[in-house]
Amino acid sequence: MPPTDLSPAQLLELHYFMRLTRSLEERLVVLHRQGKLVGGLFRSLGQEADSVGSAYALDRGRGDILSPLIRNLGSMLVQGARPVEVLRQYMAKAESPTRGRELNIHFNDLERGFLGQISHLGDMVPVMAGIALSFKLTRQPRVGLVYVGDGAMSTGAFHEGLNFAAVQRLPLVVVCENNGYAYSTPTRLQTAVAHLKDKAAGYGIPGVEADGNDVIATYAVTKMAVDRARAGEGPTLVELVTYRRKGHAEHDAQPYVPAGEIEVWAEKDPLDRHRRRLLAEGWAAEAEIAAVEARVEKELDEAVAGCINEPFPEPGTALDGVYADPPRAEDEWYRRLPIAQSPHD
Amino acid sequence: MPPTDLSPAQLLELHYFMRLTRSLEERLVVLHRQGKLVGGLFRSLGQEADSVGSAYALDRGRGDILSPLIRNLGSMLVQGARPVEVLRQYMAKAESPTRGRELNIHFNDLERGFLGQISHLGDMVPVMAGIALSFKLTRQPRVGLVYVGDGAMSTGAFHEGLNFAAVQRLPLVVVCENNGYAYSTPTRLQTAVAHLKDKAAGYGIPGVEADGNDVIATYAVTKMAVDRARAGEGPTLVELVTYRRKGHAEHDAQPYVPAGEIEVWAEKDPLDRHRRRLLAEGWAAEAEIAAVEARVEKELDEAVAGCINEPFPEPGTALDGVYADPPRAEDEWYRRLPIAQSPHD
Amino acid sequence: MTEVTYLEAIRQGLWEEMERDPRVFLLGEDIGTLGGAFRVTEGFLDHFGAERVIDTPVSEVAIVGAAAGAAHMGLRPVCEMQFIDFISCAYSILTNYVATARYRADLSVPMVVRGPCGGYVRGGPFHSQNPEAAFVHTPGLKIVCPATVRDAKGLIKAAIRDEDPVLFFEHKYLYRRLKDDLPAGEEILTPIGRARVAREGTDLAIITYGAMVWKALEAAEQLRQTDGVETEVIDLRSLAPLDDDAIVAAVRKTHRVLVAHEDTRTGGLAGEITARISELCFEWLDAPVKRVCAHDVPLPYAPTVEDFVLPQTEDLVNAARWVVRY
Amino acid sequence: MTEVTYLEAIRQGLWEEMERDPRVFLLGEDIGTLGGAFRVTEGFLDHFGAERVIDTPVSEVAIVGAAAGAAHMGLRPVCEMQFIDFISCAYSILTNYVATARYRADLSVPMVVRGPCGGYVRGGPFHSQNPEAAFVHTPGLKIVCPATVRDAKGLIKAAIRDEDPVLFFEHKYLYRRLKDDLPAGEEILTPIGRARVAREGTDLAIITYGAMVWKALEAAEQLRQTDGVETEVIDLRSLAPLDDDAIVAAVRKTHRVLVAHEDTRTGGLAGEITARISELCFEWLDAPVKRVCAHDVPLPYAPTVEDFVLPQTEDLVNAARWVVRY
Ligand SMILES: Cc1ncc(C[n+]2csc(CCOP(=O)(O)OP(=O)(O)O)c2C)c(N)n1
Numbered sequence A, B: 001m002p003p004t005d006l007s008p009a010q011l012l013e014l015h016y017f018m019r020l021t022r023s024l025e026e027r028l029v030v031l032h033r034q035g036k037l038v039g040g041l042f043r044s045l046g047q048e049a050d051s052v053g054s055a056y057a058l059d060r061g062r063g064d065i066l067s068p069l070i071r072n073l074g075s076m077l078v079q080g081a082r083p084v085e086v087l088r089q090y091m092a093k094a095e096s097p098t099r100g101r102e103l104n105i106h107f108n109d110l111e112r113g114f115l116g117q118i119s120h121l122g123d124m125v126p127v128m129a130g131i132a133l134s135f136k137l138t139r140q141p142r143v144g145l146v147y148v149g150d151g152a153m154s155t156g157a158f159h160e161g162l163n164f165a166a167v168q169r170l171p172l173v174v175v176c177e178n179n180g181y182a183y184s185t186p187t188r189l190q191t192a193v194a195h196l197k198d199k200a201a202g203y204g205i206p207g208v209e210a211d212g213n214d215v216i217a218t219y220a221v222t223k224m225a226v227d228r229a230r231a232g233e234g235p236t237l238v239e240l241v242t243y244r245r246k247g248h249a250e251h252d253a254q255p256y257v258p259a260g261e262i263e264v265w266a267e268k269d270p271l272d273r274h275r276r277r278l279l280a281e282g283w284a285a286e287a288e289i290a291a292v293e294a295r296v297e298k299e300l301d302e303a304v305a306g307c308i309n310e311p312f313p314e315p316g317t318a319l320d321g322v323y324a325d326p327p328r329a330e331d332e333w334y335r336r337l338p339i340a341q342s343p344h345d
Numbered sequence C, D: 001m002t003e004v005t006y007l008e009a010i011r012q013g014l015w016e017e018m019e020r021d022p023r024v025f026l027l028g029e030d031i032g033t034l035g036g037a038f039r040v041t042e043g044f045l046d047h048f049g050a051e052r053v054i055d056t057p058v059s060e061v062a063i064v065g066a067a068a069g070a071a072h073m074g075l076r077p078v079c080e081m082q083f084i085d086f087i088s089c090a091y092s093i094l095t096n097y098v099a100t101a102r103y104r105a106d107l108s109v110p111m112v113v114r115g116p117c118g119g120y121v122r123g124g125p126f127h128s129q130n131p132e133a134a135f136v137h138t139p140g141l142k143i144v145c146p147a148t149v150r151d152a153k154g155l156i157k158a159a160i161r162d163e164d165p166v167l168f169f170e171h172k173y174l175y176r177r178l179k180d181d182l183p184a185g186e187e188i189l190t191p192i193g194r195a196r197v198a199r200e201g202t203d204l205a206i207i208t209y210g211a212m213v214w215k216a217l218e219a220a221e222q223l224r225q226t227d228g229v230e231t232e233v234i235d236l237r238s239l240a241p242l243d244d245d246a247i248v249a250a251v252r253k254t255h256r257v258l259v260a261h262e263d264t265r266t267g268g269l270a271g272e273i274t275a276r277i278s279e280l281c282f283e284w285l286d287a288p289v290k291r292v293c294a295h296d297v298p299l300p301y302a303p304t305v306e307d308f309v310l311p312q313t314e315d316l317v318n319a320a321r322w323v324v325r326y
């Protein structure tokens, strides 16, 4: 018996999403080396379980919405983001969800249930509090979930947003991914608390913790928080303890990481763990798992093929859509030159 | 025996500072009604003990520095701010510490040990963290103390400043005056915590609480925090529970306060309480207390007389001192008109 | 017709929009039980209830951020900054998140941030600010500054109905000093992006906005009486987008221009307007465009120094004479 | 003489000042062990120790606020913003607390806030910003933008020695692309407030700063070769205070001016410069002052759209031709 309400099919689906996350990132690494990406590449290697498991605790059918941070690609895939969208984003294609305007996984679809982040850490907390507020005001039994890192929790925006959500008892779950580092900064230079969940006490809300590399545990702990939120009991701070095995971005060789640390965490790889467990518990057979993995690769083959040769956006599209009205920004005068008549006319 | 290290003379001095705070504000009320003040008047009626007792825990001789908020007049007086300075500030006199530039008790003297606040709540926390950081970096055994209200604690600046101070184990004491309201907003709409000191847990620092209307208790609890800071053990969050018996400012008739609430707290008046205790414990005789009170009134008579007829600043002084270099801002061209020559020359 | 104050006009505008559209709700510090520091929302809590009139913690980032999130979901939040000076706390989320949302992510953010701006009230450096310059510089935001009772109502209503984020800066000096008759039955809506000719004139134009419009009108009257000079006064009303057509029309008509605002000069909006004039109708100028703005210092609060720093009617008169005689 | 990059010049300037003055210390995110996102402070932690090279939490308000407090006490903090885009988070404390401290309270705040600004690097809307306009508008702050290797060093050193708060915006496009010889023994100090003639010319002046100086120089060369037009290029270097004398001298010499910057047009610094020209030397103009700036949109990141939005050398050439032919 699975330790949660998850069926074997769902447990296998968790594996699918984790594998999809990892393989998609691996494809991106290759494309990055080939010079096909525009901008940096951010990995979540070793953290797939926390994104996937926590997002899986939401109810897409009911319209729950999450807001990922840079390492929560997995959560977006769970919510229905398609690999080809991510690839197009990273390659700045005209057909990308943001039409080449915003980077990597900074894109959204509120219908499917994910809101795109901006780079400024912390801001998504008050914004997601606002989304949760709209659920409350319109009496919809929906839940919002926002990811923060150990670093993002030090921002003023995090504090203001979570405090507001707590006072208003909003249906919001705050998932804190404690992955040991904010860029190069270890958690002990980020905060003096022993556990990030301890920060919950300052907001009068519960703080709970789980092993972020155990996808079932991340699901289970988040599910409790989601249920609590949906029941009108307000926010929960969920700490998922994990580890960032790659650099902040691909260009970061992690000189600041003590020797051996990464290896220790490689042992705890969430995909290996879940895979072993699926087999050991008899929730899935080797062939089923292999089929899922093959499906992932096939989907990614198609996704890459489907967009690799697409063009960048047309230059002039850059002026559209700053406002609903006017619909287009002014073309600067110097671009309309050379003008035919003398300027005196 | 007094319950702390305070001598009877010091216990009487606490009364002096509380009485000075209250009487100075009473003078300001009169001046306000007479139309002599410029701008609003902010009272600390009923909160004198928390400002005075906590500031008294600092060691002025060693150069400790505090930063008050709008209701911490008492703390500034303890640090050596003179009533005439406060009066000049409120009357926007040329001779006021800020030369008529900043309002009310927004002024400072780092030599005497107080830093002037700005209106934007929260900002003084990181700034005082910086002052405490300078003590640490230069290996001076000095302590910084910053006041925040129940309201100010909701700001992002508070969060960032205190978190930084905690991580750096800075010699900083954060005194939170829980006076029930931020303007009209009751504390339950400000935060979901039961006690403001609970917020300490989110920073990995101790949170302690005391009766803010008991001047000895406020002294004692702050003293512990100050000693801790001086010993290099980092920040403490000190909650002093009190009550704002007047409106946010004089113009505020407190329509939002439930009937009877103010009266309950008037019973707990910190001056009355301390006075009764001085007598009951035999720490001071009625005549000694009366002499202190007379001294307060005399000092205030002199202070008012000494500045009431002073002029406002000269208009042109407004351009001095935006920068060290250049020392004076440009006089706008329209003020240098009418010009003698034709503009074509 | 009933005579109402500028403040009451804003109140009416908010009230009518909340009655008309259940998606509209308010959030801010002390706006509920107290009705706001200036009582703009007095009575709203009782009438509309605590879910539509939300007293928030002292958290400007949360106010703006939560409004943005709610706006994405189809609500129409109106945020109050207790004093507009505190909008600076939300500068990052406004300029980075809110302003860019439609452009970068096709997100609608129909929200309003309003609050009392401006000086001449002995408020000192942190209760007198005019923060428009930094926001006018931010593509994606709209900014309006009503000068009249009618526009106070017309612009707040238009701001709430706009599909994009609008900053609404109301001048606290005008709150209770300015009164005008407003027709009872009429729905007042002032289009965003359109300036108003506050006074017709042929010799000189003063282009300005907010409370300074009234100083310009005073100056214009004085100039007529003492100098026989006819001054046109343009009340921009909308600072983003700017009404280039109205600016150009005034320049073409008068050939001499003062651009005036209460905010400090360097980097202020007057520079932008001057540059537009230079670009759009340089040929029509008979004199240099000159600016009448506050001195480049934080605003001090003693009456003598505040009055010195801020532009006064007499300064406009002086400056106008210079430009006319040029 | 050794050839160094623009980045290395900043590094040297910081290093020398830290060696010279024990009051100087650094704080910022990832500046210690990592040496900063761009490695400007690589090796500093080992050499100067963790008390003078402080890795902070992700807290721009704390960084700036703590620097201000330390500066009051006589230290000389230099803050790094990992990307200058995040300075927006500290906008309130910078403009309200830091900028006003001397004026309102006689407090010295000798501190520097530095960080990588600018686009042309496919950084998207939040890693490419040019935030100068809002700060130039704030009395009490100084702002410098080095365009050359020499000024990168000379201005960081001058900024650290200044008694007032200085924002130092370093262009990340130039970090490793720009190289120059710097004399080994000489102490390089660039005075704040003084522009530089980057190229002499008589037919037209392009007034600009930062990375755009190099585009202006390219345009000038092209204009000489193809049109026989001699373009003067003014590198402002210091945006606050602005060097009015240098601006006026260029106008008097050439009578035709383009003001160019990478930041968006509306409300940008070019408007201020245009207004100053109008006020100070209108009579010397033979053509309207025209601006060449980014389009008024958030900066998109795909190469095609980024290049479209930002001004390019060819745009300057086109614009220059228009102004010269006017
Ligand atoms: C307000 C702000 N300051 C600085 C940065 C630069 N920055 C980008 S990611 C990052 C570290 C984030 O660490 P964490 O929140 O732990 O997330 P992780 O990368 O570990 O997933 C920093 C400092 C930023 N994006 N926003």
Ligand SMILES: Cc1ncc(C[n+]2csc(CCOP(=O)(O)OP(=O)(O)O)c2C)c(N)n1
Binding pocket: B069, B070, B071, B119, B120, B121, B122, B148, B149, B150, B151, B152, B153, B155, B177, B179, B181, B182, B183, B244, B248, C029, C058, C059, C060, C082, C083, C086, C089
């Ligand atoms: C950032 C900011 N937002 C709003 C205000 C307006 N304001 C001034 S005092 C106040 C309430 C402060 O309450 P609290 O911190 O509890 O202090 P108290 O007045 O009770 O002493 C508010 C909201 C401000 N000064 N700063």
Ligand SMILES: [Mg+2]
Binding pocket: A149, A150, A151, A177, A178, A179, A180, A181, A182, A183
């Ligand atoms: Mg992290």
Ligand SMILES: [Mg+2]
Binding pocket: B149, B150, B151, B177, B178, B179, B180, B181, B182, B183
């Ligand atoms: Mg309070």
